[in-house]
Amino acid sequence: VTADLEEELRAALAAKADTFTVSPDAWQRTQRRRATRSPARRWAAPLAVAAATMTVATTALLMSGGRPATPPTTTPRTPARPPQATPSAPPRFLLTTDPPLGKIARMASPYGPGRTAFFWAGWGVVDSAHRKAKTVCDSTVAGMAQGGGCEEYRPLPPTRIAAMDGGDRWLAREADPRFDRDPAAYYPSNFGQAQAQVDKVTVVLPDGRRLPGAITSVEHLSDKFWWVVLPPERLTHVTILFADSKGRQLAALHETLIYVK
Amino acid sequence: MLKQTPAQHAPTLGDLFTAHYGGLVRLAGLLGADDPEDLAQEAFARLHGRTRALRDPHAALAYLRATVCNLTRNRARHLRIVRLRTPRPAGHEAAADQSAILREDHRELLAALAELPTRQREALVMRYWLDLSERAIADAMGVSTGTVKTHASRGLAALATKLEDKR
Numbered sequence: 237v238t239a240d241l242e243e244e245l246r247a248a249l250a251a252k253a254d255t256f257t258v259s260p261d262a263w264q265r266t267q268r269r270r271a272t273r274s275p276a277r278r279w280a281a282p283l284a285v286a287a288a289t290m291t292v293a294t295t296a297l298l299m300s301g302g303r304p305a306t307p308p309t310t311t312p313r314t315p316a317r318p319p320q321a322t323p324s325a326p327p328r329f330l331l332t333t334d335p336p337l338g339k340i341a342r343m344a345s346p347y348g349p350g351r352t353a354f355f356w357a358g359w360g361v362v363d364s365a366h367r368k369a370k371t372v373c374d375s376t377v378a379g380m381a382q383g384g385g386c387e388e389y390r391p392l393p394p395t396r397i398a399a400m401d402g403g404d405r406w407l408a409r410e411a412d413p414r415f416d417r418d419p420a421a422y423y424p425s426n427f428g429q430a431q432a433q434v435d436k437v438t439v440v441l442p443d444g445r446r447l448p449g450a451i452t453s454v455e456h457l458s459d460k461f462w463w464v465v466l467p468p469e470r471l472t473h474v475t476i477l478f479a480d481s482k483g484r485q486l487a488a489l490h491e492t493l494i495y496v497k
Numbered sequence: 498m499l500k501q502t503p504a505q506h507a508p509t510l511g512d513l514f515t516a517h518y519g520g521l522v523r524l525a526g527l528l529g530a531d532d533p534e535d536l537a538q539e540a541f542a543r544l545h546g547r548t549r550a551l552r553d554p555h556a557a558l559a560y561l562r563a564t565v566c567n568l569t570r571n572r573a574r575h576l577r578i579v580r581l582r583t584p585r586p587a588g589h590e591a592a593a594d595q596s597a598i599l600r601e602d603h604r605e606l607l608a609a610l611a612e613l614p615t616r617q618r619e620a621l622v623m624r625y626w627l628d629l630s631e632r633a634i635a636d637a638m639g640v641s642t643g644t645v646k647t648h649a650s651r652g653l654a655a656l657a658t659k660l661e662d663k664r
Contacts, residue, residue: 241657242625245610248603249527249626256526256533258519266514266538 326354326375334358334371334386338455346450347465351376353427357456362388372457374401376425391458392429397487398462398478400428424466426476426491429459435481439464439474449476510545513557521565527622528569529611540564562623562637570615609659617652620645 259265325331326340336356345351358371373386392399430437430451437449449464464476476489518537525533540561610618616638623634631642638645 238653238657241653241660244602244606245621245625245653245656248606248610249622251600251603252607253523253527253626256523258522259534262518262534262538263511263514266541269538269542 326356326373330358330373330375330386334360334373336373337370341452341454341461343450343452343463345465346448346463348467351425351465353425353450353463355427355452355454355461357389357454358386360386370456372401372429372454372461374427374461376427376463389457392431394431396431398428398430398434398476398489400426400476400489400491424468425463426466426474427461427463428489430462430478431486432458432460433480434460434462434478434486436479436483437462437464438477438479439466440477441467441474442471510541513544513561514541517558517561521561524562524622524627525565525569527626528566528619529615530565530569536565536568539568559633559636562633563639566619566637567639570619605663606656606660609656609663612659613652613655616640616644617648617655620648621652621656624649 336358338357340354340356343353343355345353354373354375356373358373359368360371361367362369362371370389371386372389375385432453434451437451439447439449441447447464447466449462451460451462453460462476462478464474466474474491476491477485478487478489479485518541521537521540522533525536530536543564544557544560610621613621619638620634623629623637624631629637631645634645634649635642638648640648
């Protein structure tokens with residue numbers, strides 16, 4: 237059986253390899269890269285980045301919130317030591333690849349151990365053709381663990397109050413055993429965009445608990461950016477509520493959480 | 498394929514590029530790089546200026562392979578964060594026209610391979626596509642030969658299990 241599998245694998249890899257083609261100007265592009273290279277590249281890995289492992293599927297964006305509560309499906313892992321000092325700046329590699337166009341907005345962790353989220357408008361390469369455009373950059377920092385990314389900025393359409401852009405869950409053990417000592421590494425977070433009239437963000441857990449979120453304006457970007465930190469539990473879903481300055485609920489974002497690790 | 502050839506003279510970067518660029522693009526692609534050409538070009542750009550490696554084509558090729566492995570691994574790690582911002586469309590891994598020319602059983606096997614941990618995938622690709630020795634695989638992965646054996650055997654076993662489950 238193993239021999240058959242090995243032969244099958246050889247054949248499949250050979251067939252797949254034949255599907256990759258090379259561009260006629262590859263040598264010229266490599267020479268240009270040598271000539272113009274900078275010390276840090278857009279996709280250079282951060283020295284201490286912990287990979288995000290939670291994918292988030294947006295299930296609906298409704299004008300009214302709430303869904304039946306169910307208990308959390310797993311128990312949290314207990315961190316061994318208190319949080320470390322929170323860095324005061326986002327990872328240098330992101331600042332190099334997508335230099336800020338204005339001030340960097342900073343938010344303290346609205347829940348859980350000390351964490352910081354940074355958002356800023358940048359200017360960087362946005363596709364494999366090396367096209368440059370205005371980007372929105374995010375970075376969430378938990379003790380030693382740093383990570384983040386930038387992508388082309390696309391304002392929300394007027395009909396949409398809020399949207400989720402992404403989330404993270406620190407892979408402490410895989411990235412670096414030292415992160416194992418960092419409690420913040422076990423708290424996943426989600427972030428996204430919201431219209432300017434949104435002033436307050438609250439996350440509702442399946443068992444009905446309500447946690448505060450954070451929201452901020454970012455220079456050179458028309459939308460606001462929100463951030464919620466979730467408890468270190470395997471939650472099946474959450475509801476994120478968006479309200480204006482008078483407390484009127486404007487939207488609810490229902491998210492199904494899928495943990496890939 | 499990344500075949501090694503005896504050195505008649507110290508090869509230039511252009512010589513190495515002509516001989517190995519295509520193979521390195523394929524290696525990056527098989528390891529799961531989202532932009533294999535970008536990574537292969539970066540590997541060559543990094544080789545530039547490393548005169549010791551350039552004098553020895555075997556060392557140069559080993560350096561290029563190791564760089565492609567590292568870049569693919571790091572790139573994937575970084576993209577996992579970025580991609581969370583925009584859900585991947587179905588079938589992103591391979592373009593539709595590429596999928597169409599792969600046999601169904603190959604697609605199934607390659608899908609299972611893509612689900613393996615990175616190190617296991619690297620060991621299997623370099624063993625079964627490049628036919629590299631365990632020593633050469635270990636150099637490219639930056640691990641010991643014993644670790645290569647472990648990753649390869651565990652990877653093969655995991656592949657067999659995944660395929661059994663699917664079939």
